[in-house]
Amino acid sequence: MSSQKQLEGMIFDVQSFSVHDGPGCRTTVFLNGCPLSCKWCANPESWTVRPHMMFSELSCQYENGCTVCHGKCKNGALSFNLDNKPVIDWNICKDCESFECVNSCYYNAFKLCAKPYTVDELVQVIKRDSNNWRSNGGVTFSGGEPLLQHEFLHEVLLKCHEVNIHTAIETSACVSNEVFNKIFKDIDFAFIDIKHMDREKHKEQTGVYNDLILENISNLANSDWNGRLVLRVPVISGFNDSAENISDIISFMHKNNLVEINLLPFHRLGESKWIQLGKEYEYSDKGDVDEGHLEELQDMFLDNGIACYVGHETAF
Template sequence: MSEDLALIFDVQGYSVHDGPGLRTTIFFSGCPLSCLWCSNPEGMLFKKRIMYNALHCKLCLKCNERCILLEKNCKDCQLLSCVEACPHQALRVCGKHYSINDLMRIFRRDRPFWGAEGGVTFSGGEPLLQEKFLHQILTECNKTHIHTAIETSAYMENCDDFLDIMEHVDFAFIDVKAMNEEKHRKLTSVSNKIILRNIRDLARCQKEKIRSEKLVLRYPVIPGMNDDDQNVEALIDFMQETELKVINILPFHSMGSSKYDLLNLNYEFKDLLFPSIEERAGQMANIAEKFAAKKIQCFIGSETLF
């Protein structure tokens, strides 16, 4: 096996919402999108991140004694000597390099717990950003008959490379943030043209039996951002055009907001007032009805087809 390495910011066992059965989910660092509501900000950049918990800090300044860079360069530092120096676990590194062998050892360890339907899910960040490694680990999983799933934005410039990756995937969740290109760029910092093209081509390959993986679209519903009727109707039209029949709509949550504080980042939605849980539940039910009216199977939140 190759000793190429991937930068991964989390390995999560016993996952129940990331594909069929019980799964081990691998979170790849780095993402080409910058979604305003991202719940995994520690995985946005393709580098190790330092997370600082002020509640654990005793102001001993051991970290400063070990720092060899000027404070202005701190955000770009990958030496991480300050983390090693902290005796109180106020600092921790988010991101670790794994080889193919490292991950396969984890999979062999977890496999007895997956059951007949479980397996591995590659998430992020954006797993496609580390294309070479992703292709290698998917190939190894295929060889050992491990069920593979992916959670992705489908943002990959070369469509042939995208389809080649997807050939090794048994189940795919693809996020669709907004149908209008200008709105998509505003919400994520990138155009949606590449994403929609890749979804169209993957759906075509499925229809023509060139690919056999199960493809489910995911639509994160962000109040005041992408929850308007126009966006919902455009998404329904797109699914009818591509003959995709299943969607998972995700209600907004702010559970990742505390991570922004740990990373010393600004959380865009910090001071915004959102609808109550009851109002959001009603909105999600209304959106689901619109999909159902067009014969599109719609699952809300953790409700899934498996």
């Protein structure tokens, strides 16, 4: 009798020795798929669950006369200019399922943004890394939005807890109440993002309203869940760094007896990924958040009895 086929999840990265994604030294698993489309996103390759291609011009050897990818795309998405440089029609490329350009390239100029793992395959990777954690590490599931692949994630979490592996998650909480509650039964530590308290401004920069996000956070805070929750705010000048928005976050936290928050200053580390995906990055000219202003925002939380960590200084 044949064994039942295991669930597969799509993963775009697995990072060992992570020290900023939860208590101790951790393995961070980045799952594909996200219901948000934040205009500053550092991982835009994570937005879709299905595999798709990125192109790195810096890795491409077209200037050295390489033509190995010529004629490989049967869908007509790949052409070449007079300098032999690949030109991609992303509207065609996004529907590709064969990825012959990726398979042909010797230099990793074309690469896929997702790799399938079975539950056991991923758990084996996590267990392998557990030798590096000592007594206070574990695994953190990030993304993208890891809760989008909730059936796969649930099975992985169960297997982790069977061998006493500490579990953490970085999530937008933008999923149904049912999915959220089911997964959090097996989560020990959580970072949950709050991008903005105003629903219209939230939608303008992320593509979705924040009602469901705030509802899930409130429900979790008022449940019998016994894990640790730290809210996170990606601080972006001119979007969510006003005293009014910070005051609204403080009120929300007081209402729900939430006591910890992490302010993450805006950065442009994901800009090259947008270019490699053929997307326009609207935040290329966005300035960094002033350090003095960050301290002012931090003081607002501290003055209201809320532990506030800036950057990666979270007290684990």
